Amino acid sequence: MTEYGRMDPFSFAGSKDVGHPVSIRIMNLEGDEAPFRFSSLLDRPDLRHVGSNTSPNSDLFVTVQVWAGSKPLTVPVQTAYRPFRSERKWNEWLELPITYDSLPADSTLAITIWDLSPVGGKDAIGHAVPFGGTTLPLFDDDNQVQKGRQKCMVHRHKKADGMNNSTTPALVMSKKGNTRKDNNATSILDRDAEELDRMEKLFKKHEMGEIPRVDWLDQMVFRSFEKRGLQAAKSSMKMLQRQRILNGDSTDAGDSADGRPGQSTFLINVELPRFDFPVVFADHEYEPPPISALQSLSASQANLSQRRQPQVQFGPGIKGWEDGSEGLSNPLIKVYDPEAGHRDNPAEAKHRRLFRSSHRHGILDKDLKPNAKVRDELNLIMSYSPTHVLSPEETDLVWKFRYHLTRDKRAATKFVKSVNWADQRESKQAIQVLGRWTAIDVDDALELLGPSFDNPGVRSYAVERLRKADDDELLLYLLQLVQALKYEHVSAGSEQDITQDSSLARFLIQRAAANFMLGNYFYWYLMVECDDRSPLQGDDNREVYRKVAYEFVLDLEKQPGGSQSRKMLLRQAETVAVLSKIASEVKATSESIAKKAERVKHFIADPKNELTTFDPPLAMPLDPSVKVTGIVPDQVTVFKSSLNPIKFTFKTTTGSTYPIIFKLGDDLRQDQLVIQIITLMDQLLQKENLDLKLSPYKILATSTSAGASQFVQSQSLSSIVSRFKNNPALAFLRHHNPDDRQPLGVRQETIDTYVRSCAGYCVITYILGVGDRHLDNLLLSPDGHFFHADFGFILGRDPKPFAPAMKLSKEMVDCMGGVQSEHYRQFRQYCFLAYTALRKSSNLILNLFSLMVDANIPDIRIEPDKAVLKVRERFHLELSEEEAILYFGRVIEDTLSAFAPVVLDKLHEWAQAFRT
Template structure:
């Protein structure tokens, strides 16, 4: 099972996952038959030289071949020559050149035993092998479960296994059908024989349990039991040749066993191919840890947006002409008597799923669209919409990036494309409206690109997504990114690295050329240390051997981009210096990873681990005490560290034992602290913090500084990374501290008293600190709601001494939460009391908080396309949190989009958000979660 299945317990496996060749162990042949009478040998002299008539242990060989629908699936496999002494025992595994995963559910194995004869009865060049007998066994049982373990197969003498769907050589006799089609039950009068068969059945069942390890092994005793079971099996084979004394059918009447002709007599006098006797072949199938259930290839469902829902009968009757009468041909909708329903309305027509529905266009509609668009191409240039059509187009332009356009909308956007060139929002809609497989349309669309109004960055990111494959359109989007400065480009760099996966294949065929996006990223990153730093580490994470679900072609792509980036750095002296910096950073991260793993694997309590960490940091072998020249920190290249402070090293009390490290910087008297973790995937936290930093920039552009704290996170591998340490205190610690009287307001008063009695203050707190607290709480309430951040409790809500409130630990996003009754927004009673309460108390800042929330929500809502496009580019990044929701309708993008409430107006969206604040502030579910979490943490401590 994959890592995504770890939280669940599975008791079976799918055959489609079984990438192993089919194997069968041929054990032995048991049987008995009377010798041919002398009169028969006189009539057929060739029979006396047939191998099976010369010796009861004559040499036989076996062929094995899979069949399905009466057709062979591959070539047969054959046992090697073997000389038998005391019995026909092969104990030979036969392997077929076909995997279990590729076989259908009705696969049968045709097993034929071949005898040797000097004269082939068929004559000619047929060789000297004739069928001794055959048997056909299905690979799956009636419950579509793969057969495993020992199997006893009936051998049909003188017949080659046919492998037909209705085989004449079944591995066990079918139950006979009596009068009326009911199955008959045979009652054996021989009680001794009946008891012997029951005992044999019980022993065989116990032996299967022994083979599965359910019964302890005892070698000397097991061998005795196995020999006894073989004797009982041989006796059972001999008993099967004797006719049963009495049998009764379903009506209770006597039956001699051949009344219905279902089973032929075993002996036909004078026929050398029918002699009293019976043979059984014992084979063995491989065993697996779990039952293997057949699973066929499932075709993906057609896109919902392309399936047209048929109108109801009422609507059709009102808006359309009645359907024409259809005269059905003979045999259609015929009833049991063979008459034909010709009234046109009797019976339901059979509906058959067509995999092309939703993926292939209707040829008639395609031709109609091509003709219409071709005729209008010369007339569309001066076409202007009327007021009604202008409103229609404005509504289409307001659609978000996830909305699929209807055929009507596509046609109108194409018709007014020349008029829409002045609207920067319209380019992405035109790209969705063009049939890029039609050369004439493609040429016209590409020719209009230079005339278009300059698009925004969010539209450029949409054009770099997986749905756009035209190189000219992608190059146009990259040209728009060239106008962004390095700081803005850094905000989207994580997504742009993922967008490299969506470049057309032909753009990467030649070694001397590269995709437009890759060349752009390499050139800009080589010229800027900060961009180059993060491009390098983003590529290193994608090239990590432990990266889950990373396609091999993507790894080759990222390896090539990394190589080209290093090659570009080597071209200039400044680039060579930057490459040395990246190599020193890699050595630095390698040392920290080695120390972290040794600390985690070492024995002893936390205090002993802290002492061990301090010794390892101070050890000259690790080269952490001095960095000469100063090393730009991978987490923040603007910070240049000169050495570690071993005395301040610490190990956090957590399952993965993260390391706390402090470094001296090139600025005298300043230090920089970080947390280094191994064994934890930080890519999701890195994405969330990047989105928070982007939202902070968007809000600041509207002159709204909400005092956010987008601390830095950098994943250096799939399961390793660094986190900036911000000095702060969890709310749980503040509320339990007598120093602060168990309140956030007490904490703010303690650290931010008014400078003088005349200084401006609110509720006994310096005005600036209270503003910082209220703004940051409002900002994080809005952002965590939009991103669906879950698992919120008082331990991952922190406050710095200057009043900055912020969240940490983003392991659950997009509405996922490990606890029931989880709130949509984390706004606890303690947080509200920190701003003076919500009941209209004197000096309360709650109403100010609400206004900040509304302003932030509407501001971010206007930039929803940019945020949604960033998530769209990350859906295939292999981040677990995004992959869990990626299979649903809309995936991660849909989860974020539904919280923006883009389907309603701004006033209504604000009203809904205000109702959400009131509801979550008084929700009792969040209080219960906080109490339970506190009890759990106390119990662990």
């Protein structure tokens, strides 16, 4: 109810504001007809097999379809099968695939009752023949939506046509005067129908709680109402019979048209949804067509187009402009061209050019200071998220006060968006102004490296800001910076050094060559992009990445100890190739899991393969800070899965072990992205002095179809539930960390770790929209660290229906001591602190996702233009901090009270048990 509420004291709604689906309840069929004479059935064998001719309560079904403009708008919806005994009663709600806001004013419901006949007949569909039909308008004479119970006249042996001039009208009784006029202007007062209408209004008040409930009295009223309804039905059918005779609808007063002795009169009772206010038809006000992206012609192009007018051939009866005054009277046809109509307004474009030119070389521009009102407008613009598009007025305002804004680091990206980069003079001055800007944050530098900014000067400015970041910080964004190389203006076919064309490529190569930790990940990220042969990648992008990899290796050789670093990368690649070969052979065999494991152990233990000893030690691709000396054959495990992932355990130089899970046949880039974002969020929370004990395990995609992940000693909640019956998670922690002095019987440090990690992962998986959460991918380590695994569904996607916004199961809360416990209160507090802290860094996270739009990540690839918006929606940046905390509290409460996740977890548990 948008503009309608202004028309006091009326209270109503427009149909365009009602998004409720059109539905109808098929109640029952009233009426009877005399049976056929036995002689008629003998003479006409086709009548003997029709269900309604053999039994007064034969099985029937009803279809309903929405029509408008004499055309069907929806497919018909059908009632379920009902075996009738004493009466034909369905009492079933049907929901049609259309909502009230989509209905035209002449919409009708075509209701057809179908009988069964093996021989078919007129309008038959298979063995179904029309028993009768009726057409009910959805809007009455006052353009109000029909509501409540309706008695519709059934036209025997006719299919509801739904046409504007329908031959099967419902003839609904008027409820305003409760009268009906016949052709002789004779008014027949149906007192039973009037009483029925009055009782319906009272029943409505009873349902709404306006009339107190008294069980014994209600039962008496209900029985009396049923008797009154039967009496009203008989009265209504008699009136219909009289009206038919008066109107001449019957050929014979004694027999029906089909030869049946006596008239056939039926009414079908239906019910339409009731609304608290009248709903009046209101049509859509469609928005104007989208503005064309076609740019206005320049002055030189405009003059050229005037000199070279194309020859136009006019159609029959159409004359063009001719010389002389006579041509002005010739008929012309004006055609609406949306592209021409929605080009930039010449007056506005001229005004914008004049405004920019007046503030381009003015000496006083550097001294311009905004007043209080303009300062508030500028602060609002500065608070916009990276996805916000500035209006022309906002861009002019930022350009006007650009010198004043140079001291505000938040304004740099807004200033770049306000520049007309097609104007060389303006773009040149913009680069000069950008050079005197105060140091911007890393998140703004990442935004300037995105696909929306292609000016080399702007991208070079962003790279200069990245040079101030240390290697540890750069490692957090390295995955996105490798993707940003796609947006550099680099010629794939050029023979010259790529670093001459791309400041970003030059920067990444220099930093990666000087630090082996960066170089290790930089190398593998490049290898995956070179391996990506999907249409989204393209040959040009692959060639760019090959050039960058080549230049990186050359630059690495020039560094002190660079030859050893290059050999280390080659040995890593050889090891990964051997592990891929092992995984491929294991997948190809049809042996049992035990035999597959023995095959892998035998291959590793064979001295010829040189896998038990690495000399010199090898830097792990997953974590180059870990040096491994070989693989332990006895600790190999092959998992029972379609891909048969293999667990390899490596010996380290410190005497410990480093287990990994190697998987072939799966693209791990999406999991790699999620783990990288979780690692980044952990760092952001640590800066806010909030340690939530997150444990993002290492994961690395080595190609588009292979990769490895770190194996963390833990158990899934599913296996814990099967092992411990009462409060399984708490029993598991109590088993590994007993302490009888604590209320829960578990060491305080362990419970604190559990509560913090639960809060952290609940918030992070909510923001990232992680789906397909069940007890098999919720893991718990013996020391209390809780974490998630398997990120095959993100950004709100979920294979299960009714998936919750957050995964917070009963088992997780019970381990804290229940919803009334102090630990659960701390859990909520940690959730609120984490959510508000991450909202402060929302721009950084959104910019990282915007750089991954073309990274061929499965769940981003589905809707790349909406990926960043989906993450932004989870932050709810339009809310204040207090409102955001209240909102997130409701998310937690709704998750705990939801019933569907419990059922889905149980179904998943049964499915897994069935598979095993």
